[in-house]
Each structure stands twice: as structure tokens, then as C-alpha cells.
Amino acid sequence: MADDAAVARRISTGELTGLNTLNPYLQGLYEPVAVETTALELKVIGEIPKDLHGSFVRNGPNPHEAPEGMHHWFDGDGMVHAVYFENGKAEYRNRYVGTDDYRAEMAGLDIGAGGVLRPSAKSRPDSKRGELVYKDTANTDLVFHNGSLMALWYISGKPVRVNARTLETLGNETFGGALPRHVSAHGKVDPRTGEFCFFDYSLTEPWMTYGVVDRNNVLTNFQRVDLPGPRLPHDMGLTENYVVLHDLPVVFTEGGLRNHMWQIKVADQPARFGVAPKHGTGDQIKWFETDTCYIYHVANAWEDGDEVVMTACMMTPNGFPPNPEYGPYASMVNVLALNAVPVEWRMNMVTGEVRKRQLDDRIGEFPVINLDYTGARSRWSYHVSMAHEELQRFDGLLKYDLGTGQAQEYKFAEGLGGSEPAFAPRIGATSEDDGYVIVFATAPDGTSEVQVLNAQDFDKGPIARIPLPARVPAGFHGTWAPGDQIAA
Template sequence: MTWTSDNPHLSGNFAPVFDELSTSDLPVIAGAIPGDLSGAYMRNGPNPMFKPLSYAYPFDGDGMIHVVYLDNGRARYRNRFVRTRGLVAEQRAGRAIYGGTLAPVPVDPALVEPDGDPGPFKNGAFVGIVRHAGHILALLEVSTGYELTPELDTIGEWSPGTDEPIEIGAHTRRHPATGALFGVTYGIDEPFVRFQEIDASGRLVNSTKVPLAAATMIHDFILTERHIVVLAGPAVFDMAAAQAGQSPIQWRPELGTRIGLLPLNGDAVRWLEAEPFFVFHFANGFEHKGRLTIDYVRHQWLHFGVGPAQSIPPRLHRLAIDLSSGRIDDQCVCDAVVEFPRVDDRRNATPTRHVYIPTLTDRWTLDRSTSATFNTIAHMNPESGDVALHDFGNRLVGEPVFIPKPGLDGEQDGYLAVFIYDPASDVSTFTLLDAADVTADPVAVVALPRRVPQGLHGAWMPNL
């Protein structure tokens, strides 16, 4: 089954693929796969199986995982849909039955019975992927996680020792001392944010609900050794607006952005006020000598392709909070357009200086109208301001995932795994760059058996 759409985020390399492949012994077309790397690079992304009733990137779709398994210098590839309850109901109906997040439609209960997702928002599990306590989870904002096998079969919604599956959210962060995994979810028609703490053995040990001034969209958060930090930008859910045919998410700059510091020891939340801005993604955050530092991508406002475009593109910023005075200092690291920042995950919540992030240069001469169009992997140092680039010209890049070099633990001792797409040949590659020198020739370029669409987030799972 195939379909096409003239939506720019369902066209070109944003268009979904429909077949599920398993291919061994992928050709290495440049360099060599380090022989001591063993594990899987998995990447999630929205890939609607049926032509959507409405669609807004990156809010809608069905999760599809693309994985490259590495072992003994060889690579194999596989891709599978995440078979969520909503997708199973749509397969039964033979068509899309859920509307998009920004244009929800009532769902016919007869079509979702007996076990489908009641909607109106479908949990497509298409944003994040993480392995915790041996469980591989596909994740979506304000949603339960779907557990997958290492070969990408869908097991079902995951319960961390709880009677029912719990909402984990799209992004998770691991505490450096305890190994606990933290997730975030929030209320759409009630103003609160909730943090879930799942211990290293995979059991829910804390669920902390924090009231907000308004029901706010919160995609990601920061974990330090002593705090959870939440940035509540003024992207507010308004169901009355939705019923009047407008977007259910409204930008209310008069509310400003509120920064909540939630101590992990159970003390009261402290709120700081800032001017209105929006954050999808944080690179990392940490505390050092009474200062809390946050590296993040700052958006002027939340833009969904409707309303005025941002006059300042999304940029990497470093925000510092003096924990005694509450004073906030915010600096732009580099004026290049960026998104999807990553660091060495082993250093989450501890001091980092190296951020790896896609950007767009003038060597890209094709269509620039679609958000999340990037052709370059940048290595940015928010402390020094240094920037190094690997410019792929007229090829598209995605989020780079840091793979530690086995046996080494320096902050730059790793490879960056990224899918690259060449529109001229309609071919994708799995490419490894050296994190210590992104400008160098790739460590390895592996030809994939098919085009891999532009996606969202990935993860490296060693020794899978």
C-alpha cells in the first residue's frame, strides 16, 4: 500500500516508507566499521502508514524504527512499524481513523473496539527511543511507552512494575548516580507537569505532580544531580480554541517563560521568571559551584508552520542560573540555525562542553522551505564558542547520536552515528564521524538498502 501527499513534511525525504526490510552484510562504501563496536543504533520517527486525515510535523504519525546492528566490523539493517493500539485499529479499518494533534476529530468507537486507542489523539510512539533496565521503549509526548524486542517486534505498552502502563513522555534522562530514568508528562486540560522516576531495575519509584500556571506543552526537560528543571514556555493548550476550529495549542507571550527548579530531595519547587521563548530540546544541564548551566535550542516562539515564522532561527544557547540569587544569564553560542542537540549520554547531568547538532549551510542549494532541513553536523563548544562542521553539501542529515569508543571515557572519545540522505541518488547511508574531529573524513559510510526518511530521535544500545 502506498500513498502520496503534497504536504512538504510528507514529501521528499520526509515521505514515509511502507515496507519492512531485514538486510545483512551491508556494503561499507568508505572507511571501516570499528571492529570493537557491538550494539545497535536505533532511530524513531513519524511514518504514517495510512494517508492522514490531517497532519502536522512533528506532532503526528506512526512510529517506525530503523536500526543498524553493528558487530565484528559488519552491519545489518532492519525497519519495523511500532504496532500501537491505534495503528492496529487503523489496520483493521484499512484507513486512518484518528485526526492529527492540531486538528483532532472524533473517533468512531466501533472502529477502535475492542482494544484500540480511544483517541482523539493517537499514541503513535514516534518520537523517542530508549533502553532502560533491559526494556526497549518507543516514546511519544504525554503517552505511554511501547516496548519492543531487540528485533523490533512490538510487545505492547510498558508498565514499570505498575498495575497499568504509565505515561513516560517523549524524552527521558538518566540520573548519573542512581541510574534511575526520569520521564515527563503533563496535563492537557489541567495545568500540571508530572515527573516519573523509574529506578535502575525498571520499577516506578516516584511520580511527582507539580502544578503549573497554565496547561503547557513541555517536550523535554533537564535533570541535574540535585534538580529537575522544567521550562514552561507560553505554549498553552486551549480546548475552547480547538472547539472553535483553531489550534489546540496557542502562543500566549504575556505569560512569559517560567523556569521551575524541582529539588530531587523533595523540597518545594522554586520558580524563576523569564521573557517568553520556547524549547523543544535540551542538550544537557548540570550544576557546578552554585551555578546551574543549561545548553538548549532556543526558539523565539512555538511555530507550527501557521502564523508568522520566527525572525531569529532556532539557535544553541547556554543559560546559567545563579542558584543563590536566582539571576539568569542567557548567551547565544552560535547564530547558525540548529535543532536536535546531543551530547555523550554517559555525561547527562554532569558538566559537558561538547554539543553535536545538525545545522544548515549555504552548500545546500535545494528547497529550504521545510523545517528540520539540515545538511551539516556541527560540533559546538558552548564554553569557548568554538564550532567545527562536517558539511554534507546537498545531502540531508539527521540527529547525531554519540557512540562511546569501547574502553575509553573522555568526553570526545566516541563516534557520531547519523543517517544521511542523498536526494540525487535517492540513497541513504549510515555514517560514523569521529566525535573528536567531525571535520575529518567519515570513519565509516555504510550503504543502506533503502531510503531512510528524515526522523526524530535515536539511541545507541551497546551489546544488544
């Protein structure tokens, strides 16, 4: 795609009209950027280690036009920001994800899709979108598999392949035409086998599915799991032999289903985790009931004797009442004020017992690990710490010891907003935390930088800071793509 202002129209507070002048998630730290940028010669404050080789990439919402109707932060077009490291140097790029819906709108077509705060496509009798009732943005996560990235969407959409260095959109991924339906955002790659394991769900039907794609991009298993009703899961766990699916008590209201609106509630029912054999059938799933809760993001899962262990961030009340200053966006702002703590669940596959242990009471989210340890016992997890503010702002990073719950802390400079980090193993690494933690940070004046921390000297702060030529708005998830595995 061209690197000029014609790619996107500038969205600024001055262009916002109507109720969107009250929408804080289109302004300040969250304001979308206007153009796609490439910068191959970046200034470095400090020194980039020469044993750091690969791409740090992060996804997030970035509307290509100023919204005219009610707009939820989650509805923006996917845009990926990336810094590629090699031989002590760095390159920066940002690109839109070329989903079918993005390309259609850029061609001037009405895609007929709704948004989280607007009626879905199902409210239009002439809609031909099927289960894609909202705009498919691929704006949520990035998974590195088979030499390139897949940009994924949290409501389950079409995976979009993206070059991990250039960010060029390569096209929709169907796994050789074998993908039966869609893929939700938080799939996992098993580093031992190269398999991509994913889940999918329906907004209105009582089932989930999970699937396995091998290292050569061949779909080898796809299973349906029946549920008591429609569910809205967000993540999953993966171990060597199992997937861990989430049946959580956040569901659509009857009015939401009837009116085709994103209206949800917390139902009076326990949370359930379903442990299913990765290469088995859906009816072999074993369910474990636990306290009512919601989970956005899993840190890791593994097998320990008879137990399947999962560590994740468990949501707790944020304590903020809806603020009338935001008008009709007060409820959105309130829900987006994440408040979660790290929790470990142990599920005994023999006795059916489940044990829960809260690791810490500090508020944090967006956990990441050394991806070489996905599905295996791991010690370290890196989380963002949350500023105690109404708007979602990451004010620092936490390095957790998942055994003891103790954490080292690094805080950004005053007012900066960070993003989900990624762990990059050092070339020739000899231990789990032998490498670097990389993160984007944006200041109130709109300047952005990427920071590189030595994971084994975490609380000392960055060993390198790289000012960027473009602002990086607050966004969602990122990952690390090893340089020697990025396909040419």
C-alpha cells in the same frame, strides 16, 4: 512483524489525493517507506571500527496508509530505523512501533482519534479515549533503559518497549502497573544510577508531573506540579539531584480549547524553569523567570556550586512568511522551519537569579551528547545544522564546545538530508569525546546511508559510509544502545 509489502501500503505522490497533493511532508525526503526491511550483510565504504559495538536507532513518523484527510507530519505512525554494529560489521532493520492504536488500525478498527490538523477525540461525544485525544504513535523519541528501548510520544502517551537490536515490539511499559498516567517524549536516563526520569502533562489541565523509575524498572517517585494554566512543554533537564521542568509561553488558544483543535499561540508572559528535587515533592519546586522563548530540545544540564546549568536550543523567528504554494499546509510548513541557537541558562538556587548566555548564532537543533555524561558537567554537544529553506532539512552536523561556544562543522553532500545523530563511546574510551558520531543521510534520489565519524576528528567527515537497502525518510530522534547492555 513480517518483512513484506503486506505490512504497509506504498505511499507515493501518485496515491495522494485532495489537499494532500500540496503536503510537502508526505513527499520527497519525507515520503514514508512502504515495507519493513532486514539486511544482515551490508557493504561498507571505508572501515567500521571494531571498537564500535551497539545499535544506532532513530524514530520518526511513517503513516501505514496514505492519509485521506488533512495530515500533519507529526501524526505518522512511529517507525524505528536501526543499524547494529559488531566486529566491524553492520546490520540494518526498520520496524513499525506496535502501539495499541497502530495494531487496532491494522486490524481494521476505527480508533476514533484525531490529529494535529483535525478535531481531537474530545470533539466526539462518544469518545472513550480519555486523555489520549490524538492518535498515540510513539513516533518521537527513543530512550535506552533497563536493557531495551522505550519509544515515546511528544503529547504524552504510553511508552512502548522495543528490542534494541531486532526492533521487535515487546509491549506497553507500565513499570509493573505503577505508572499513574503517561510519559512524554524526552525523558532522561541518569547513567550514575540507571534511573529513568520523565515528565507528563495535560493538554487542558493546569499541571505537570514528573517521575523516577529505578534501574530495575520500579517507579520510585511520582509528583504533581501545579501551573498557572495548561502548558505544552517538549523537553526537560536532568542533573544529579534535580529535574528541570519548562513552563513556556506557547499555549492553546481559547478557540482551540473550545473547538478541540490544535490551535496554539505565544502568550505575553515570561518563560519559567522549575527546578525540583528528583527524589523530593512537587511543592519543593523553585521557579526561575527568564525572557519569553520556546525550547524544543535540551542538550544537557548539571550542577555547578549553587547553580543549576542548562544548555538548550532556543527558538528564534525563522523569517519565512507562509507560502501560498502549500495551500492549507502553509502554516504547518512555516512552523516546522526550525530556527534555533544554542543558549546556556544558569539558575542560582540560593539567590534566585537566572543568567542567560547565547553560545553561537549559527542555526542548529536536535542536540545530543555522550549519554554517559547526562546530568553531569559536559563539554561537547553534537547538533544538526539547518538548511536555510522552508522545509526542515538537516544539511550537516556541528560539534559544540559548550564552554566557549566554538564549533567544528561537517556538511553533508549537496542536497542530502540528515537526521539527529548519536554519540557512541568507543569500547575502552578514556575521554568524553573518545568515540563516534553516527547519522543517517538520504539523497534526493531516495538512496540512504549511515555515516560514522570519528568524534575527535569531526570535521574530516566519515571514516565509514554504509549504503542501506531501504530509504530512511526524514524523522525525529535517535539514540545509542551499547552492545554489552542490550538485553538478549
